[in-house]
Amino acid sequence: MLKPPFNLNLLRSLDVLLETRNLTAAAKALGLTQSALSRQLVQLREQTGDPLLIREGQRYLLTQQAEALRGPLKALLANMEALLLAPDFDPALCARQFSMCGSDYIADHMLPELLQSFSLQAPHLRVDLRMWEPGHYRLLADEGIDLVPVIADVIPDNLHGRAMGEDKPVCVMRKSHPLAQLSDISLEDYIYYPQIKIAGGSDKNNIIEQHLARLGVKRNIRLSVPFYSSALKLCVDNDLLLTIPMHIAIALARTAAIVWKPLPFDVPSYRYWLLWHARNHHDPAHQWFRKQVYDVLQRSMFGVTQFNAISDT
DSSP states (O other): OOOOOOOGGGHHHHHHHHHHOOHHHHHHHHTOOHHHHHHHHHHHHHHHTSOOEEEETTEEEEOHHHHHHHHHHHHHHHHHHHHHSOOOOOGGGOOOEEEEEOOHHHHHHTHHHHHHHHHHHOTTOEEEEEOOOTTOTHHHHHSOOOBEEEEOSSOOTTEEEEEEEEEOEEEEEETTSTTTTOSSOOHHHHHHSOEEEEOSSOSHHHHHHHHHHHHTOOOOEEEEESOHHHHHHHHHHTTOEEEEEHHHHHHHTTTSSEEEEEOSSOOOOEEEEEEEEGGGTTOHHHHHHHHHHHHHHHHOTTSHHHHHHHHHO
């Protein structure tokens, strides 16, 4: 008759028994009652086909098989413990590819600094930057995306995140636009003049559309594009309005012939998060990677954190 599979839960008890050669001491070390350990010893004897410990007066002696088991058993338990311990992570040796989502604004203005940091600390690491699909948090669970900076009020289940700051949307236009000389624009102006919308990479448009719907009006969207760079060029070359986060408007206005105005209606602040899935939360390599990304986004002159720091002074 075939023996039942060996109960691996008994290996630790066997190791302590062989080490102490004393049921009372072994039970104390294992946090068990002596009767519970005696039952385990019975199981061990049945499964090994050997008595393992032989009572000799007030002590126990090990059988030959028990003696032979001592060294291999300790090595096996050490390997099992090592298997469950988090591996040491050395960024200098890391050749892993990390995938993150982001807009072309991040690619143009923050990715170079991030890659510079990686080249110094982890020269073999690879980065795959993809466009974020608004609301598609499944990408973090099923599509191998490691990180995504997003606008969100609530972090979905099974995701972890770090807050990066907040700001509000503003209306951007070229300096020669008919509204450019006004200190403020009206709601009628905002919905009358044609606009360009950045359709990819964020959830920010939903906030604007939902608010305008509550007011019973719609924007005059003339054109939708997926990229900040193309939207900015089209905005500079045409009388098109563009609604973007304030920190981005301030950053782009440093080099482009644009101005920005507060929106003629109040909307909730954009809250920025760096998100990752729970399955990566305890991975040492991922912990290192997301800290590098977070640190770069925090200190970048193009990020929302620096805008918040200036606003608070």
